[in-house]
Amino acid sequence: MTLRTSRRATLLGGLSLPFVSRLARAAGEPVRLGTLCPLTGAGGSYGPAMVKVAKTIVDEVNAAGGVLGRQILLTGEDDQTNPDAGVRAARKLIDVDKVDAVIGTWASSVTTAVAPLCWENKVMLFTVSGADSITQMPHKGFIIRTQPNTHLQGTRAGEYLAAHGSKKVFSLAAQTPFAVDGYKVLTEALKAHGADTVGQVIYDQAKTTFRTEIDEMLKAKPDSLYLNSYQPDLAVLLRELFRAGYEGKKFTYGYAANAKLLGSVPANVSDGLVAFAPSPDVGSPAYAKVKAILGGAEPDPYSCQVHDHVSLAVLAIAKAGAVSGQAIHDNVRGVGDPAGTKVTSAVEGLKLLAAGKAINYEGASGPCKFTPTGDISNCKFRFDVAEKGKMKLLEIS
Amino acid sequence: MESYLLAMAVFAGFYALMALGLNVIFGLGGMINLGLVGFYAIGGYVSALLVLKLHWPMLAGWLAALLACAAVGAVVAVITARLKGDYLAIVTLGFAEVIRLVASNEIWLTNGTDGISAIPGPGRGVLSPLQFNLLFAAIVWGTVLVVALLLGRLSASPFGRVLRAIREDEMIAAVAGKKVLRFKVQAFAVGAGVLGLAGALYAHFNAYIAPDAYQPLITIYVVLALTAGGTGTMRGAVLGAVLVVFLTEGTRFAGNWVPGLAPVQVAALREASIGIALILVLYLRPQGILPERTRTLSLEPR
The missing domain is CATH 3.40.50.2300 (Response regulator)
Structure with a gap:
């Protein structure tokens, strides 16, 4: 009997490739985070730098042994600076990639459109959008915003x-x-x-x-x-x-x-x-790092904020000792404990958390302390x- | 994954409805309407506002969106009656921008650029996200089926034949005693109504609408869907819409297979590959995948 490959079988096989690779990855159980930055459209001049910073921070943490002994898998999607496209990208990140945090939404309209998906699925949303109305939504604490509101x-x-x-x-x-x-x-x-x-x-x-x-x-x-x-x-x-x-x-x-x-x-x-x-806090070592990642130019505020989003998510997971959107939700304020040791990077903070110490994360964008509604209290x-x-x-x- | 696939099926349904609406206006009537996202927006805002502010039942909101858009469509058709081709395309494109700007600035009504959030959907909050997507996929595709069947009937009727005649040559249709303007207005109204219905369904699925959502990008996707599927046929419109959503979404996964690219390059590659795929379809099958067949057209070798 000869093995015949029909066109239909080839098509199905090809389509199932990503699922096969997903299964293979599941064995190592990585921690999943997603960036949703504008790579095309009106915000397209900001997104690439934001993603680059996020990727570098994740690589650093992975090189230092990951979080809770697990590697971080960062998936990126383009929100096209458009709420319609952004929602589909967010659905993919949440439903397919199973991320625990969506990081770096830029346009307020995209953030507002994506936010309900996040809180319904208990996924943490970190945003740089400025509209006051964003944190007034019934988000149950699943939004953290590093951009000062009016x-x-x-x-x-x-x-x-x-x-x-x-x-x-x-x-x-x-x-x-x-x-x-x-x-x-x-x-x-x-x-x-x-x-x-x-x-x-x-x-x-x-x-x-x-x-x-x-x-x-x-x-x-x-x-x-x-x-x-x-x-x-x-x-x-x-x-x-x-x-x-x-x-x-x-x-x-x-x-x-x-x-x-x-x-x-x-x-x-x-x-x-x-x-x-x-x-941004231009005197901070974290700011200097973002500047170095971006090749020495003065970084825009959004890249600095994304540095802090990734660091906060990773540190919150480490502090919780558990990997989930809920764990980030519960601990994102706990890694900014004023009584703890001041740290300005995720790697530094992970070491102290592993040693059982309290930490006070202060990032490139500022002190990263949040009000109960998810706004920064100062910058x-x-x-x-x-x-x-x-x-x-x-x-x- | 299932939830995501269902959500994409719902989006494909919205695109299919829009492609069907456009097919009546452009495919049959030959009027180039690049303002369809404007009707999509009106449909969304009408239904969302009626349901949220006046507490209308959802179905009534959807029906009102359909009727409102049909009325606006008729008005636009009358205003643009003397325009053809490129001129009509530009005016309709402008129409969509006007709608978007009105939605941005009439804050008392539309909440401006903050948009309208918490628009109810059938069973939202009661059902799990997966069940909700399943229910909505059924609603949208049920609607697509009914609309496609009805419009198919319309297309095969004497009314459809007159529209095609007007599309091919307005003068001849007029000489044959057909009231060209009346047919054009009717076709525009029917098509715009379907666009409005799609917009209303979208608003209630997404739970959030804002002026920024209604950018010309959607118009381009739908025009491409119709052209790739086969201008003039209802099956072609639906197939083209599914194809466009499959391409836009499928390329997300393809990006992972090309190693050594920065995310911004993947994003650019993604947009480029959508473009290339559609160029290929149009190059290899300019008449669309499911071309229009009429008694006269089927005789001509194309």
Whole structure:
């Protein structure tokens, strides 16, 4: 009898290859983690670096003996910066690769779409997305977010202003979903430090002049201005403030006070403008490592955050002594024990955990301490001031 | 794995429904509609909002999505009645972008770019994820079957023949006494209705919709599905949709077989291989895998 291979049998055989290799892998029982970063689409410029950092950290941990004596298997999928494609990729990671954590979702829409799949399947989701609504979902603790939300940003802005002598702060805010909440948060932070807000005007970004808004602001006699603006409207505002002779402090967000803004207004109009933005912890050894992994260029905040996602997941598994999404969920805050020894890498932390010691993980993105809803409770911010038409670093704190 | 395969079957079903809808508009009526993701979005938003905010039963939401999209489709068809070919393609592409921008900016209604989450699905929360996927796969493919049969009837009817005549030459159809605009509007409405139904099902399966989900990428996938499957035939539309989902998903696994590639290269290779596969299909079988056969077409050697 001759062995005949039909086309159908070949097809079935070919299709079953991945399952065969999966079975073979199951014998070694690796710990499974998945990255879901944008490799194509609008976020495509960030994802590759994020994946590279994640892969390097996993390789390091594996080279040092893995976690709980098991190797880590990192699977990556491309979310295409699209929630529709992202959901399918996440389903593959969760249902086929059986990952215990999904790491590095970038676009807020992708994160929001993927999150329910994660918590329904008890898989931990680590994200760098910024939308406040993400951690307000009923996620049962299965979301950890390392990007500061608007609440944290507003609080830090208020603290900075109060610490630098502002007593009466007026807010000019572009009409966004965050304008009202942002003002509330700013007021609370200022009041806690003996200062206060003296009013807010919410304006329509599309307007070409803000004369009436500025008159109203001047009536309140503030010593500092909080400009919750975007770059185009900020350029108009700064010109009109200059013309109106306003000489108090001016404070805004880093994304508004960009190079384009400085190029579009004269230096004496922009001078003195203080801008702030969340910053990785540039003094940390973990930051230096991320920088080295990426070939020496200053890493973007997302790569730094992914470094911490992988480290936190691995350390939480080690601390739990068990491998599951639930184990990461239960222990991700436990590896940041303020009473423990400070560590800045997963390998370092694994050694101490194996020796039965408590650890306090502080990563490349910051201290990595989380609120009960999964937001970071604090991180570093950088403050720059415009001087002669250039931004100059004031401090990172 | 089973859960994943079922979920992909559901997605294939959405694509099949969209390809069927497009087939009426483009395959039979010859109107190039690159705005189908806009109708998909309207369907999703209409059903999600009615069910969540006005507490309509789910089925009523789906029906409303179908009717709403049919109405919008009719309006779009009237507005674009004088446009043909590339011009119609650009206007419909613009239509989809307008829908996406409206969904991003009318925050009071659509919750803006944060999207609408926690859209109920039949049995979600009660059933296990696997059972839910199984039930939904049955619903979607049941819908595909019914829609394909109905549209098949429509295509074989005198109505379908007139549409094909308009597709081939509007002038001749008009000279033969057919009211071209009326037929075009009707075809557009029927097709858009099916697109809306697909959108509603998608919203309730995914539980979350946001403007970002409705990017032109989906339109491209569906147009490719229809062209690869066979423009003008209902079976071809369904087959093409299954093929596109098989390609997009199957290439995920193929990436593991090519050693020594960075993830970003695998992602690029994946998109490239989808493109190459479709180019090959179109090169080797320009009429599609299941080409259209009519009494006149079957006589011509192609």
